[in-house]
Amino acid sequence: xxPAWAAEYPSKALxxxxxxxxxxxxxxxxxxxxxxxxxxLAQPVVIENRPGAGGITATSSVVRAKxxxxxxxxxxxxTAISSTLFPKQxxxxxxxxxxxxxxxxxxxxxxxxxxxxxxxxQELLAYAKANPGKLTIGTIAIGxxxxxxxxxxxxxxxxxxxxxxxxxxxDVITALRSGQVDxxxxxxxxxxxxxxxxxxxxxxxxxxxAQRNPLLPDVPSAAEVGIADFEVSSWNALAVPxxxxxxxxxxxxxxxxxxLADTEVDKTLRQLGIRPEASTPEALGSLLENxxxxxxxxxxxxxxxxx
Numbered sequence: 001x002x003p004a005w006a007a008e009y010p011s012k013a014l015x016x017x018x019x020x021x022x023x024x025x026x027x028x029x030x031x032x033x034x035x036x037x038x039x040x041l042a043q044p045v046v047i048e049n050r051p052g053a054g055g056i057t058a059t060s061s062v063v064r065a066k067x068x069x070x071x072x073x074x075x076x077x078x079t080a081i082s083s084t085l086f087p088k089q090x091x092x093x094x095x096x097x098x099x100x101x102x103x104x105x106x107x108x109x110x111x112x113x114x115x116x117x118x119x120x121x122q123e124l125l126a127y128a129k130a131n132p133g134k135l136t137i138g139t140i141a142i143g144x145x146x147x148x149x150x151x152x153x154x155x156x157x158x159x160x161x162x163x164x165x166x167x168x169x170x171d172v173i174t175a176l177r178s179g180q181v182d183x184x185x186x187x188x189x190x191x192x193x194x195x196x197x198x199x200x201x202x203x204x205x206x207x208x209x210a211q212r213n214p215l216l217p218d219v220p221s222a223a224e225v226g227i228a229d230f231e232v233s234s235w236n237a238l239a240v241p242x243x244x245x246x247x248x249x250x251x252x253x254x255x256x257x258x259x260l261a262d263t264e265v266d267k268t269l270r271q272l273g274i275r276p277e278a279s280t281p282e283a284l285g286s287l288l289e290n291x292x293x294x295x296x297x298x299x300x301x302x303x304x305x306x307x
Contacts, residue, residue, distance in 0.1 A: 009068075009069055009247070009248050009251060010041050010042075010043045010069065010070065010251075011043070012043060012070065013043055013044040013045070013046055013070075014037075014038075014041065014043060014044070014045045014046070014069070014070050014071070014072065015045075015046045015047075015048050015070065015071050015072065016030055016034050016045055016046070016047050016048065016072045016073075016074060016238070017048045017050055017058050017061060017062050017071065017072065017073050017074065018030045018047055018048065018049050018050070018051075018058070018074045019050055019051060019052075019055035019057070019058035019059065019073075019074065019078070019079075020049065020051050020074075021049055021051040022049050025106065025187065025189045025236075025272060025274070026074060026076060026236055027047070027049060028268075028272060029074075029103055029104060029236050029269060029272070029274060030047055030074050030103075030236070031047055032265055032268050032269060033103055033256065033259045033260070033265060034046075034047055035265075036258065036259035036262045036264075036265055037255045037256065037258075037259045040254075040255045040258045040259065041251075041255050054078075054082045054085060054086050054089075054143070054306070055078055055079060055082050056082065056086060056089050056090075058073065059073060059075075059079070059082075059089075059091060059093065059097075060089075060090060060091060062097070062239075062240070062241060063090075063091045063096045063097065063241060064241075065241050066241070067098075067240065067241040067242065067243040067244040067245075068244070068248070069240060069244055069245070069248035069249075069251070069252060071240065071241065072100070072238050072239070072240055072252070073097065073238070073239050073240070074103075074236055074237070074238060075093070075097070075236070075237050075238070075239050075288070076234065076235060076236050076237065077145050077234050077235055077291050077295070078144070078145060079093055079288065080093075080288055080291035080292040080294075080295055081143060081144075081145065081148065081291075081292075081295045081299070082143075083292055083296075084292070084295065084296040084299045084300075085143045085299065085304070085305075085306045086306065093239075093288065094285070094288060094289060094292070095242065096241070096242050097239040097240070097241065097242060098239060098240050098241065098242050098243070098244050098249060098281065099237065099238075099239050099281040099282075099284035099285045099288065100237070100238040100239055100240060100249060100252045100253055100256060100281055100284065101237060101238055101252075101253045101256040101257065101278045101279050101280070101281065101284060102235055102236070102237040102277055102278060102279040102283075102284055102287065103235075103236045103237055103238065103256065103260065103276070103277075103278075104235065104236055104260075104269055104274040104275055104276045104277055105233040105234070105235045105274070105275045105277055106187055106188060106189065106233060106234050106235070106272070106273050106274045106275065107187070107188055107207045107208055107209040107213050107232075107233055107234075107273065108145070108146065108149055108185055108186060108187050108188065108207070108208040108232055108233070108234065109185070109186065109187075109188055109191055109195075109204040109205075109206065109207050109208070109216070109219070110153065110183060110184075110185050110204065110205050110206045110207075110208070110222075111176065111183065111184045111185070111186070111191060111195070111202045111203060111204045111205065112124065112176070112182065112183055112184075112202070112203050112205060113176050113177055113179065113201070113202060113203070114199075114200050114201050114202060114203050115179075116182070116203065118182075118205070119203075120205060120225070121205040121206050121220075121225035121226075121227070122225065122226070124182075124183065124205060125157055125159060128157070128159040128160075128161055129158070129159055132159075132160040133160045133161070133162065134161075135159065135161040135162070135182050135183065136161065136162050136163075136164055136180075136181040136182050136183070137150045137153070137154075137161050137162070137163045137164065137181060137182070137183045137184070137185060138164050138165075138166060138172045138175045138176055138180070138181035138183065138184045138185075139163060139164070139165055139166070139172060139184070139185050139186065140165065140166055140167070140168055140169060140171075140172060140186065141165050141166075141167065141168075142165045142304065142306060143299075143304060143306045144165075145187075145232075145234050146172075146185050146186050146187065147163060147165055147304075148295055148298050148299065148302075148304075149185050149208065149232050150163045150185045151163060151298055151301070151302040151304070152230065152232065152298050153185065153227075153230065155298075155301065156227050156228065156229060156230045157227055157230075161183075164180075164181055169186055169187075169190035169191075170190070172184050172186055173186075173190065173191070173194060173201075173202065176202060177194075177201050177202070184202070187234055187273070188207070188213065188215065188216070188272075188273030189272045189273045189274075191204070192215065192273060195216060196215075204216055204219045205219075205225070206219065206220055206221060206222045206224070206225050206227070207219055207220075207221055207222070208221075208222050208230060208231060208232040208233065209221055209222075209231065209233060210223065210231050212224075213273065214270075215270075215273055235287070236274075237279070237284050237287075237288075238252065238256060239284075240252065249281055253278070253280070253281060256278050257278040260276045260277070260278050
């Protein structure tokens with residue numbers, strides 16, 4: 001039997017905890033979706049940014065929250081990665097969180113500087129294979145999706161290359177443009193301005209999706225350039241504490257679906273390189289489990305250790 005308060009849900013403001021700082025793709029996604037969710041739920045949805053510690057601080061606060069549907073957590077593939085990078089974290093995301101729905105998926109791109117001699121992925125890989133250990137690949141922080149995607153890129157292409165982590169996307173782009181690294185792997189959002197400029201400073205050799213990205217129709221997918229099993233997308237989703245009543249889980253899933261169906265939400269997210277996509281709680285649970293297993297293999301193969 002569900003609690004009496006569940007029948008009146010929601011009767012007050014909700015919070016959406018975001019384990020990233022303000023202004024990034026995750027934060028913009030959360031705020032864009034939350035605005036329409038608030039309208040559909042007839043209650044405010046307040047964004048709480050709690051970055052740092054590999055998402056442990058943010059996740060811990062939600063895991064400990066009352067399972068009443070008023071505290072949501074923005075989860076992502078970083079959530080799946082952190083369970084392997086931080087094995088001593090005080091929770092198990094697959095056991096302590098109740099999935100709600102995905103919000104969207106976004107591709108990554110393998111890029112070179114506009115001044116790079118490599119005009120295609122084939123040329124880049126030919127150089128890398130002829131010069132083991134010479135190619136450098138810039139990404140953001142160790143253990144990030146971008147960093148692990150670079151390690152997976154090395155494995156799938158059979159090259160010996162050095163992955164160089166930087167503090168953030170602007171640093172990676174600066175390093176690429178100045179020639180400090182030969183290649184950069186990052187999500188599309190911070191790269192788009194460089195790629196779509198009248199005189200592009202960066203050139204994409206491939207995107208990591210199964211198909212070409214609508215924002216970069218002339219850039220081939222990894223499969224098109226001959227890299228098998230290199231389909232990688234970053235994603236964001238929502239979860240709540242375990243034991244949240246099913247009626248509330250269903251209500252929140254409906255609110256997400258309604259928000260993603262909104263024309264302005266769809267437009268805003270797609271302009272960021274995000275493919276809006278809702279899911280069932282069960283599908284999100286499977287995604288989280290599969291992503292955890294996949295990135296655990298990459299982390300272990302690359303001997304990456306953080307905490």
